[in-house]
Amino acid sequence: MAELFTAEFQWLWTIILALALFFPVRSLIWSLAVRRAIKKEGGITGEQRINLKKRAAMTSILLCFVFSFFYTASLFSN
Secondary structure, eight states: OGGGGSGGGHHHHHHHHHHHHHHHHHHHHHHHHHHHHHHHHSOOOHHHHHHHHHHHHHHHHHHHHHHHHHHHHHHHOO
């Protein structure tokens, strides 16, 4: 079990951390985008909500992966 916490498994921990952060970050980005669109346009349609959710998903994938990579790199550095 202790061998899982070595630098050899850094990519595994990067992916696990990115997946753990993905859903809360996506919902946070999506809710902020929806609120901004409602404030700007006065209201949004269901299609616009879906497009905003897709954009929030792509942004959160990139953000979570980059953060988790650098976090695990600093965690496993000597």
